[in-house]
Amino acid sequence: MADEKKLFKVTIDNITIEVEPGTSILQAARRIGGDVAPPAMCYYTKLKGSGGKCRTCLVEVAAGSTADPRPMPKLVASCRTNVMDGMVVKNITSEKVIDARNGVVEMLLINHPLDCPICDQAGECHLQDLSYEHGKEGTRYEFERRTFKKHDLGPYIQLHMTRCILCYRCVFTADQLTEKRVHGVLDRGDHSEIATYIEKSLENDFIGNIIDVCPVGALTDKTFRFKNRVWFLKPVDAHRNCNHPKCNGKATLWYRGDEVFRVTARKDQWGEVEDWICNECRFEKKKTSDWEIEGPTKVNRHSVISQGHYVGTVRPQEVVYDVMGGRAPKLLMDIHNVSEVNRPEIDLSKLERPAHSTDFSPHEER
Amino acid sequence: MGRKLLLEKAHVEGIRGYDVYRREGGYRSVEKALKTMTPDQVTEEVKKSGLRGRGGAGFPTGMKWSFLAKPEGVPRYLVCNADESEPGTFKDRYLMEFLPHLLIEGLIVSSYALGSKSTYIYIRGEYAWIPDILEQAIEEARANNFLGKNILGTGFDCEIYVHRGAGAYICGEETALIESLEGKRGNPRIKPPFPAVKGVWDCPTVVNNVETLAAVVPIINEGGEAYSKIGVGKSTGTKLLSACGNINKPGVYEIDMTISVEEFIFSDEYCGGIPNGKRLKACIPGGSSVPILPANLLLKTAKGETRMMNYESLADGGFPKGSMMGSGGFIVLDEDQCVVRNTLTLARFYRHESCGQCSPCREGTGWMEKILKNIEYGKGKSSDIDLLWDIQRKIEGNTICPLGDAAAWPVAAAIRHFRDEFEWHVKNPVESQHRNFGLAHYADPLEVVPA
The missing domain is CATH 3.10.20.600 (Ubiquitin-like (UB roll))
Structure with a gap:
């Protein structure tokens, strides 16, 4: 019988589990799951060398190990700190951690444009989730937010540098998936930016994956841009026989009605890509006939994407009259009085496809 | 008058050249160390001396050296940190400019102790004229068999290379320095692994300040114990x-x-x-x-x-x-200096020099600078002072490298000790534009708190 591997016992937020030596605190916490898993904005399991930068996954180590039970003096980045036998970690049970994390979230947001209403990432944005969980309702930042000169990355990928949180994931992706990285981080400090030094388009066969690894809306798909909101789409697992030797053609198709709006790699419950897909699968194959459908993608029920089934929903009871003691709210302006698109009877949620101007046209009877 | 060990001969004419330096007793320590001592004995002397790192943190040098991993068949490196960029600090420049051979001598002895056959001097780009001085000193040392192959016939080989930085304060942080030396972007690495285990090109590395390495010379010449008797305590x-x-x-x-x-x-x-x-x-x-x-x-x-x-x-x-x-x-x-202005200047420096890797430092340093600018130019609010305190608190200790702490401490200390000067700026926005707060009570004797 082979020697049994010694497992390390680690206690995170009073829950003890056994993990293999060499596991990071973050991975151990993810094994427990739920709220115990610290948020990670820059760490990516598949990317070697990632992590440690965003500081959202900071945890307190209350006891280093059984052999050396001293606490660690500073909060540590759980994604880059390995567990020791007998380690005691405090994540959500530590006030220090919550305070530091709130601080990091505030710092991440002070220069973020908060343009979620027009951002394609909204609904699947990690920063959005993070700020809902840890952010404050108001900001203490009273200065002009940072902006950048526009930079074109070619026909597939749109860069919005103002949204970037400099997680370096796309840099690691390009380093590890492509032969030669043509983009990187220029400059330093608060004016550092993702760019190609001389305007150049990103053209590697696998470069599309940087869209998937981007935790925010800094890198978005130009073929999907402004076409739809992700929560209106239904994700469906599918595969195809891809000719690219390195691509196994497993992807997620995002449908609205019977139209494929975009193709992404499949992601696990932590939002991390399972298999990288090539540019051809991602950008060129947008017909159902290109793919073999496997079935609906499992989506976490807390995700806004699983909420996107508007057909047949019941409108909640209107309470405003009760609140106002029977009085009707005073309308300053009724859009229907001034709009040419005047079809108040149309219920957008009943449309199984993107709304179009013809839906509202007063001259066209449906 | 205190004893001088490093700058004793700094004013001898021609000390920058090899001949005068040698005549004045230079390179004695190399002869002593290489011919009569083992590398471990050199490390032991440095340990005995109680020498503490002169770059800022004050970590005992001998202990740092003894942490160096020594796996078989893997080269080890010594790197001299000459990226002296801290505002107000210019001691290494003086040392390298006037006594280049003292540094080279210290480097040879230290390289011998650590087993480094390629030793690097990482010098900040702004010291544009000093690499030439150092390179000349290296040439002279090599011509006299203190560098190169088989030094003084002892079989020890060592080369020293001068590497110019490109003008970044952050490259004075040892892991950022190593990244930069490797030709990459100077972002600090996440520790562990520490450089003593994985440093330059993933090999065990020791990074020491210029002054620390120069101080090895008198330690070897006079012995660690004699050195430890100078000064007080630790x-x-x-x-x-x-x-x-x-x-x-x-x-x-x-x-x-x-x-x-x-x-x-x-x-x-x-x-x-x-x-x-x-x-x-x-x-x-x-x-x-x-x-x-x-x-x-x-x-x-x-x-x-x-x-x-x-x-x-x-x-x-x-x-x-x-x-x-x-x-x-x-x-x-x-008494004519304004602490708010001084703090703003420092905050601007740290904002400019942050590498931009970790979010608290990248965003927080800029935020602090903007608030301080408002206060200094009469646009501050009294809530800004508490806000500043809160920002520095959230940067300190939450970053990869100590630059975050270095940016937070001056702001914290300025508010801690000079809060009334900040408040005066906020309450007198017009007056503060043409007058300074002055000395106020800052020199008044303090009430002694019995211990």
Whole structure:
């Protein structure tokens, strides 16, 4: 019988589990799951060398190990700190951690444009989730937010540098998936930016994956841009026989009605890509006939994407009259009085496809 | 007068050249170490000397050397950190400019102790003229068989290379320096692994400050024990201080850490007092990132003892009531200086020099600078002071490298000790534009809290 591997016992937020030596605190916490898993904005399991930068996954180590039970003096980045036998970690049970994390979230947001209403990432944005969980309702930042000169990355990928949180994931992706990285981080400090030094388009066969690894809306798909909101789409697992030797053609198709709006790699419950897909699968194959459908993608029920089934929903009871003691709210302006698109009877949620101007046209009877 | 070990011969004419340096007793330590000692004995002498890192943190050098991993068949490296970029610190420049052979000598001995066959000097890009001086010294040393193959016939090979930085403060942080030396973007690495295990090209590496490595020369010449008798307590040997600001005689001074802060500022042997009959208001005793102290806390500790120029005494009282020896950049502010302005200048520096890797430092440094700018230019609010305090608190300790702490400490200390000056700026936005707060009560004797 082979020697049994010694497992390390680690206690995170009073829950003890056994993990293999060499596991990071973050991975151990993810094994427990739920709220115990610290948020990670820059760490990516598949990317070697990632992590440690965003500081959202900071945890307190209350006891280093059984052999050396001293606490660690500073909060540590759980994604880059390995567990020791007998380690005691405090994540959500530590006030220090919550305070530091709130601080990091505030710092991440002070220069973020908060343009979620027009951002394609909204609904699947990690920063959005993070700020809902840890952010404050108001900001203490009273200065002009940072902006950048526009930079074109070619026909597939749109860069919005103002949204970037400099997680370096796309840099690691390009380093590890492509032969030669043509983009990187220029400059330093608060004016550092993702760019190609001389305007150049990103053209590697696998470069599309940087869209998937981007935790925010800094890198978005130009073929999907402004076409739809992700929560209106239904994700469906599918595969195809891809000719690219390195691509196994497993992807997620995002449908609205019977139209494929975009193709992404499949992601696990932590939002991390399972298999990288090539540019051809991602950008060129947008017909159902290109793919073999496997079935609906499992989506976490807390995700806004699983909420996107508007057909047949019941409108909640209107309470405003009760609140106002029977009085009707005073309308300053009724859009229907001034709009040419005047079809108040149309219920957008009943449309199984993107709304179009013809839906509202007063001259066209449906 | 204190003893001088490093700068003793600095004024001998022609000391920059090999011949004069050798005639004045140079390279004795190389002969002694290589011919009569084993590498471990050299390390042992350095340990005995109690030498502490002169770059800022003050970590015992001998201990750092003994941490170096020594796996078989893997090269080890010694890197000399000459990326001296801390505002107020210019002691290494002086040393390299006037006594280049002293550094080379220290490097050879240290390389021998650590087993480094390729040793690097990482010098900041702004010291544009110094690499030439160092390279000439290296050439001369090689011509006299102190470098290259089979040094002095002992079988030890060593080469020293000078590497120029490209102008980034962050590359003075040892892991960022290593990244930069490898030709990458100078982002600090996440520790562990520490450089002693995985440093340059993933090989065990020791990074030491210029002054630390130069101090190895007198340690070997005189023996570790003799060296440890100079100074007080754990502050052994001599320390170079670069004094600047409102003093009569700015410059680099070598002290043996037995004098008081008051003596250092006011005696004619050192800074020579404050010009134009002005009074002392505040001082940053160890380079821009250490906490600023008002005059009353600078000259006497919270316990009422006289504050001395050494590691322990300067740090007495912790951060609330003390400061740090740091890298020895001694900045003196007289009563005409504005602490808000000074803090803004430092905040601007750290904003500019943040590498941009971790979010708290990248975003927080810029935020602090903007708030300080508002306060300085009469647009501040009283809530801004608390906000500043909260921002610095959230940066400190939450970043990969100590630059976050270095950016937070000056702001924290300025608010801690000079809060009324900040408040005065906020409450008198117009007056603060043409008048300074002045000395106020910052030199008044403090009530001694019995220990």
